[in-house]
Amino acid sequence: MAAPLQVVRPAYPAEPLLRARGVTLEYRTGERAVRATQEVDFDVFGGDRFVLLGPSGCGKSSLLKAVGGFIQPAAGEITLAGQRVTKPGPDRIAVFQEFDQLPPWKTVLQNVMFPLLASKSCGRAEAKERARHWIARVGLDRFENAYPHTLSGGMKQRVAIARALAMQPAVLLMDEPFAALDALTRRTMQEELTRLWEESPFTLLFVTHSIEEALVVGNRILLLSPHPGRVRAELNSHQFGLHSGGSTEFQDAAQRIHRLLFGEAPAVPAEAMIERAAL
Numbered sequence: 001m002a003a004p005l006q007v008v009r010p011a012y013p014a015e016p017l018l019r020a021r022g023v024t025l026e027y028r029t030g031e032r033a034v035r036a037t038q039e040v041d042f043d044v045f046g047g048d049r050f051v052l053l054g055p056s057g058c059g060k061s062s063l064l065k066a067v068g069g070f071i072q073p074a075a076g077e078i079t080l081a082g083q084r085v086t087k088p089g090p091d092r093i094a095v096f097q098e099f100d101q102l103p104p105w106k107t108v109l110q111n112v113m114f115p116l117l118a119s120k121s122c123g124r125a126e127a128k129e130r131a132r133h134w135i136a137r138v139g140l141d142r143f144e145n146a147y148p149h150t151l152s153g154g155m156k157q158r159v160a161i162a163r164a165l166a167m168q169p170a171v172l173l174m175d176e177p178f179a180a181l182d183a184l185t186r187r188t189m190q191e192e193l194t195r196l197w198e199e200s201p202f203t204l205l206f207v208t209h210s211i212e213e214a215l216v217v218g219n220r221i222l223l224l225s226p227h228p229g230r231v232r233a234e235l236n237s238h239q240f241g242l243h244s245g246g247s248t249e250f251q252d253a254a255q256r257i258h259r260l261l262f263g264e265a266p267a268v269p270a271e272a273m274i275e276r277a278a279l
Protein backbone atom coordinates (compact mmCIF):
# COMPACT_ATOMS: atom_id res chain seq x y z
CA MET A 1 0.00 0.00 0.00
CA ALA A 2 1.20 3.52 -0.75
CA ALA A 3 2.77 5.29 2.21
CA PRO A 4 0.54 8.19 3.30
CA LEU A 5 1.82 11.73 2.98
CA GLN A 6 3.28 12.52 6.36
CA VAL A 7 2.35 15.61 8.27
CA VAL A 8 5.28 17.52 9.62
CA ARG A 9 5.97 18.16 13.19
CA PRO A 10 9.70 17.59 12.82
CA ALA A 11 11.74 16.86 15.89
CA TYR A 12 14.14 19.70 15.20
CA PRO A 13 16.22 20.37 18.27
CA ALA A 14 17.23 23.84 17.24
CA GLU A 15 15.33 27.09 17.07
CA PRO A 16 14.01 27.87 13.61
CA LEU A 17 16.23 30.05 11.48
CA LEU A 18 13.30 31.90 9.96
CA ARG A 19 10.04 32.39 11.80
CA ALA A 20 6.79 33.98 10.61
CA ARG A 21 4.14 34.66 13.23
CA GLY A 22 0.66 35.98 12.50
CA VAL A 23 1.85 37.62 9.30
CA THR A 24 -0.88 39.66 7.66
CA LEU A 25 0.21 41.50 4.54
CA GLU A 26 -1.72 44.34 2.92
CA TYR A 27 -1.26 46.65 -0.01
CA ARG A 28 -2.74 50.11 0.24
CA THR A 29 -3.69 51.97 -2.89
CA GLY A 30 -5.38 55.25 -1.94
CA GLU A 31 -8.44 54.43 0.15
CA ARG A 32 -8.37 50.71 -0.66
CA ALA A 33 -6.43 48.00 1.12
CA VAL A 34 -5.88 44.62 -0.52
CA ARG A 35 -5.21 41.89 2.00
CA ALA A 36 -2.66 39.45 0.55
CA THR A 37 -2.21 37.09 3.53
CA GLN A 38 -4.01 36.54 6.80
CA GLU A 39 -2.15 35.61 10.00
CA VAL A 40 0.33 33.22 8.41
CA ASP A 41 2.65 31.22 10.67
CA PHE A 42 5.59 29.09 9.62
CA ASP A 43 9.05 28.03 10.78
CA VAL A 44 11.98 27.35 8.46
CA PHE A 45 14.95 25.46 9.90
CA GLY A 46 18.54 25.59 8.67
CA GLY A 47 18.94 23.37 5.61
CA ASP A 48 15.20 23.22 4.87
CA ARG A 49 13.91 23.41 1.33
CA PHE A 50 10.68 25.06 2.39
CA VAL A 51 8.02 25.59 -0.24
CA LEU A 52 5.14 28.07 -0.19
CA LEU A 53 2.46 26.50 -2.37
CA GLY A 54 -0.94 27.88 -3.26
CA PRO A 55 -3.14 29.20 -6.03
CA SER A 56 -2.46 32.40 -7.91
CA GLY A 57 -3.08 35.47 -5.76
CA CYS A 58 -2.80 33.69 -2.37
CA GLY A 59 0.11 35.89 -1.36
CA LYS A 60 3.12 33.63 -1.92
CA SER A 61 5.22 36.31 -3.59
CA SER A 62 4.10 38.82 -0.99
CA LEU A 63 5.35 36.51 1.78
CA LEU A 64 8.67 36.16 0.00
CA LYS A 65 8.92 39.95 -0.34
CA ALA A 66 8.17 40.32 3.37
CA VAL A 67 10.92 37.81 4.24
CA GLY A 68 13.17 39.76 1.89
CA GLY A 69 12.33 42.89 3.89
CA PHE A 70 10.84 44.69 0.89
CA ILE A 71 7.39 45.02 2.49
CA GLN A 72 6.41 45.17 6.15
CA PRO A 73 3.59 43.13 7.70
CA ALA A 74 0.42 45.01 8.63
CA ALA A 75 0.31 42.61 11.60
CA GLY A 76 2.60 39.91 12.94
CA GLU A 77 6.32 39.61 12.51
CA ILE A 78 9.09 37.79 10.70
CA THR A 79 12.37 37.00 12.42
CA LEU A 80 15.62 35.68 11.00
CA ALA A 81 18.05 34.18 13.51
CA GLY A 82 15.98 35.85 16.23
CA GLN A 83 16.20 39.34 14.67
CA ARG A 84 13.09 41.05 13.37
CA VAL A 85 13.20 41.55 9.59
CA THR A 86 12.69 45.24 8.84
CA LYS A 87 14.66 45.78 5.64
CA PRO A 88 16.46 43.93 2.86
CA GLY A 89 19.90 42.53 3.63
CA PRO A 90 22.66 40.41 2.08
CA ASP A 91 21.56 37.48 4.27
CA ARG A 92 18.44 37.10 2.05
CA ILE A 93 19.04 36.94 -1.68
CA ALA A 94 16.25 36.39 -4.20
CA VAL A 95 16.05 34.67 -7.56
CA PHE A 96 13.01 35.63 -9.61
CA GLN A 97 11.20 34.20 -12.59
CA GLU A 98 12.10 37.00 -14.98
CA PHE A 99 15.06 36.52 -17.30
CA ASP A 100 15.85 40.24 -17.20
CA GLN A 101 17.06 40.14 -13.57
CA LEU A 102 20.66 40.24 -14.85
CA PRO A 103 21.99 43.64 -15.94
CA PRO A 104 22.56 43.13 -19.70
CA TRP A 105 25.68 45.30 -19.83
CA LYS A 106 27.58 43.03 -17.44
CA THR A 107 29.16 39.69 -18.39
CA VAL A 108 28.28 36.53 -16.47
CA LEU A 109 31.36 36.98 -14.27
CA GLN A 110 30.60 40.65 -13.62
CA ASN A 111 26.97 39.82 -12.83
CA VAL A 112 27.95 37.24 -10.23
CA MET A 113 30.64 39.48 -8.73
CA PHE A 114 28.43 42.54 -8.55
CA PRO A 115 26.44 41.89 -5.31
CA LEU A 116 29.59 40.70 -3.55
CA LEU A 117 31.27 44.00 -4.35
CA ALA A 118 28.19 46.20 -3.87
CA SER A 119 27.51 44.72 -0.42
CA LYS A 120 31.23 44.92 0.43
CA SER A 121 31.02 41.24 1.39
CA CYS A 122 34.61 40.82 0.19
CA GLY A 123 37.36 42.44 -1.84
CA ARG A 124 37.68 42.22 -5.64
CA ALA A 125 40.07 39.25 -5.72
CA GLU A 126 37.91 37.15 -3.40
CA ALA A 127 34.74 38.23 -5.23
CA LYS A 128 36.26 37.02 -8.48
CA GLU A 129 37.33 33.74 -6.95
CA ARG A 130 33.94 33.12 -5.35
CA ALA A 131 32.10 34.11 -8.53
CA ARG A 132 34.20 31.76 -10.67
CA HIS A 133 33.64 28.95 -8.17
CA TRP A 134 29.85 29.33 -8.33
CA ILE A 135 29.78 29.84 -12.09
CA ALA A 136 31.60 26.52 -12.40
CA ARG A 137 29.21 24.90 -9.90
CA VAL A 138 26.26 25.75 -12.17
CA GLY A 139 28.19 24.49 -15.22
CA LEU A 140 28.80 27.83 -16.93
CA ASP A 141 32.58 28.12 -16.68
CA ARG A 142 32.86 28.44 -20.45
CA PHE A 143 30.49 31.40 -20.42
CA GLU A 144 32.15 33.70 -17.86
CA ASN A 145 32.68 36.39 -20.45
CA ALA A 146 29.32 36.02 -22.18
CA TYR A 147 26.62 38.69 -21.96
CA PRO A 148 23.13 37.68 -20.77
CA HIS A 149 21.45 38.25 -24.15
CA THR A 150 23.59 35.46 -25.63
CA LEU A 151 22.37 32.92 -23.04
CA SER A 152 19.27 30.70 -23.01
CA GLY A 153 16.60 31.17 -20.34
CA GLY A 154 17.90 28.21 -18.35
CA MET A 155 21.46 29.55 -18.50
CA LYS A 156 20.31 32.97 -17.28
CA GLN A 157 18.56 31.32 -14.34
CA ARG A 158 21.77 29.41 -13.58
CA VAL A 159 23.65 32.71 -13.49
CA ALA A 160 21.03 34.15 -11.14
CA ILE A 161 21.39 31.09 -8.88
CA ALA A 162 25.21 31.34 -8.94
CA ARG A 163 24.96 35.05 -8.13
CA ALA A 164 22.66 34.35 -5.20
CA LEU A 165 24.63 31.42 -3.76
CA ALA A 166 27.94 33.27 -4.11
CA MET A 167 26.57 35.65 -1.48
CA GLN A 168 26.20 32.69 0.93
CA PRO A 169 22.83 33.98 2.13
CA ALA A 170 21.25 32.69 5.32
CA VAL A 171 18.16 32.02 3.21
CA LEU A 172 17.93 31.76 -0.56
CA LEU A 173 14.57 33.12 -1.74
CA MET A 174 13.20 31.80 -5.02
CA ASP A 175 9.99 33.13 -6.56
CA GLU A 176 8.78 30.74 -9.28
CA PRO A 177 12.33 30.72 -10.66
CA PHE A 178 11.63 28.09 -13.33
CA ALA A 179 8.09 29.04 -14.31
CA ALA A 180 9.07 30.80 -17.53
CA LEU A 181 11.16 27.86 -18.78
CA ASP A 182 9.98 25.09 -21.09
CA ALA A 183 8.99 21.85 -19.34
CA LEU A 184 12.23 20.02 -20.11
CA THR A 185 14.49 22.86 -18.98
CA ARG A 186 12.34 23.36 -15.90
CA ARG A 187 12.92 19.73 -14.97
CA THR A 188 16.67 20.08 -15.56
CA MET A 189 16.78 23.17 -13.38
CA GLN A 190 14.92 21.38 -10.57
CA GLU A 191 17.60 18.68 -10.83
CA GLU A 192 20.41 21.23 -10.79
CA LEU A 193 19.00 22.98 -7.75
CA THR A 194 18.61 19.69 -5.90
CA ARG A 195 22.16 18.67 -6.86
CA LEU A 196 23.57 21.98 -5.62
CA TRP A 197 21.72 21.53 -2.33
CA GLU A 198 22.95 17.94 -1.98
CA GLU A 199 26.56 19.00 -2.61
CA SER A 200 26.39 21.67 0.10
CA PRO A 201 23.03 22.25 1.77
CA PHE A 202 21.64 25.77 2.04
CA THR A 203 18.34 27.06 3.36
CA LEU A 204 15.76 27.61 0.67
CA LEU A 205 12.39 29.37 0.67
CA PHE A 206 10.79 28.51 -2.65
CA VAL A 207 7.51 29.79 -4.10
CA THR A 208 5.56 27.82 -6.68
CA HIS A 209 2.02 27.12 -7.72
CA SER A 210 3.02 23.75 -9.18
CA ILE A 211 2.19 20.84 -6.87
CA GLU A 212 4.68 18.58 -8.67
CA GLU A 213 7.47 21.13 -8.40
CA ALA A 214 6.74 21.58 -4.68
CA LEU A 215 7.01 17.84 -4.09
CA VAL A 216 10.23 17.52 -6.10
CA VAL A 217 12.03 20.60 -4.77
CA GLY A 218 10.79 20.80 -1.18
CA ASN A 219 11.34 18.83 1.99
CA ARG A 220 8.48 20.72 3.67
CA ILE A 221 5.50 22.39 2.03
CA LEU A 222 3.20 25.08 3.41
CA LEU A 223 -0.18 25.02 1.69
CA LEU A 224 -1.94 28.37 1.46
CA SER A 225 -5.64 28.89 0.84
CA PRO A 226 -6.89 31.15 -1.96
CA HIS A 227 -6.80 34.91 -1.50
CA PRO A 228 -6.13 36.15 1.12
CA GLY A 229 -3.65 33.37 1.89
CA ARG A 230 -4.12 31.49 5.14
CA VAL A 231 -2.25 28.37 6.19
CA ARG A 232 -4.20 25.30 5.09
CA ALA A 233 -1.67 22.67 6.12
CA GLU A 234 2.00 21.94 6.42
CA LEU A 235 3.34 18.74 4.91
CA ASN A 236 6.51 16.76 4.85
CA SER A 237 7.73 15.93 1.34
CA HIS A 238 11.34 14.92 1.94
CA GLN A 239 10.56 11.38 0.77
CA PHE A 240 10.03 12.60 -2.79
CA GLY A 241 12.75 13.50 -5.23
CA LEU A 242 13.45 13.92 -8.88
CA HIS A 243 12.78 10.31 -9.69
CA SER A 244 9.55 9.85 -7.76
CA GLY A 245 7.41 11.52 -10.43
CA GLY A 246 5.77 8.39 -11.80
CA SER A 247 5.35 6.58 -8.48
CA THR A 248 1.99 5.86 -6.89
CA GLU A 249 3.08 7.59 -3.68
CA PHE A 250 3.95 10.75 -5.59
CA GLN A 251 0.64 10.74 -7.48
CA ASP A 252 -1.28 10.13 -4.25
CA ALA A 253 0.53 12.97 -2.52
CA ALA A 254 -0.15 15.31 -5.45
CA GLN A 255 -3.84 14.43 -5.42
CA ARG A 256 -4.05 14.84 -1.68
CA ILE A 257 -2.47 18.29 -1.87
CA HIS A 258 -4.87 19.20 -4.65
CA ARG A 259 -7.80 18.23 -2.44
CA LEU A 260 -6.38 20.18 0.49
CA LEU A 261 -5.94 23.25 -1.69
CA PHE A 262 -9.09 23.14 -3.73
CA GLY A 263 -11.37 20.62 -2.02
CA GLU A 264 -14.51 21.43 -0.13
CA ALA A 265 -12.65 21.60 3.17
CA PRO A 266 -13.90 24.53 5.23
CA ALA A 267 -11.35 27.14 6.23
CA VAL A 268 -10.31 26.07 9.72
CA PRO A 269 -7.29 26.98 11.85
CA ALA A 270 -3.99 25.58 10.66
CA GLU A 271 -3.54 23.24 13.62
CA ALA A 272 -6.92 21.66 12.95
CA MET A 273 -6.06 21.21 9.30
CA ILE A 274 -2.77 19.64 10.23
CA GLU A 275 -4.60 17.15 12.43
CA ARG A 276 -7.05 16.43 9.66
CA ALA A 277 -4.22 15.94 7.23
CA ALA A 278 -2.75 13.32 9.55
CA LEU A 279 -5.81 11.10 9.22
Ligand SMILES: Nc1ncnc2c1ncn2[C@@H]1O[C@H](COP(=O)(O)OP(=O)(O)OP(=O)(O)O)[C@@H](O)[C@H]1O
Nearest residue numbers: 027034036055056057058059060061062063209227
Ligand atom coordinates in the same frame (compact mmCIF):
# COMPACT_ATOMS: atom_id res chain seq x y z
N1 LIG B 1 1.95 45.96 -5.44
C1 LIG B 1 0.71 45.53 -5.21
N2 LIG B 1 -0.31 46.44 -5.04
C2 LIG B 1 -1.56 46.02 -4.76
N3 LIG B 1 -1.93 44.74 -4.63
C3 LIG B 1 -0.98 43.81 -4.81
C4 LIG B 1 0.38 44.16 -5.10
N4 LIG B 1 1.11 43.01 -5.20
C5 LIG B 1 0.23 41.99 -4.99
N5 LIG B 1 -1.01 42.47 -4.76
C6 LIG B 1 -2.20 41.67 -4.47
O1 LIG B 1 -1.93 40.84 -3.35
C7 LIG B 1 -2.49 39.55 -3.53
C8 LIG B 1 -1.39 38.51 -3.43
O2 LIG B 1 -0.49 38.68 -4.52
P1 LIG B 1 0.82 37.81 -4.69
O3 LIG B 1 1.50 38.25 -5.94
O4 LIG B 1 1.60 37.83 -3.44
O5 LIG B 1 0.20 36.34 -4.89
P2 LIG B 1 0.85 35.03 -5.45
O6 LIG B 1 0.29 33.91 -4.66
O7 LIG B 1 2.33 35.16 -5.50
O8 LIG B 1 0.26 34.98 -6.93
P3 LIG B 1 0.90 34.42 -8.30
O9 LIG B 1 1.09 32.94 -8.11
O10 LIG B 1 -0.14 34.74 -9.32
O11 LIG B 1 2.20 35.15 -8.52
C9 LIG B 1 -3.20 39.58 -4.89
O12 LIG B 1 -4.56 39.85 -4.67
C10 LIG B 1 -2.54 40.72 -5.62
O13 LIG B 1 -3.43 41.33 -6.51
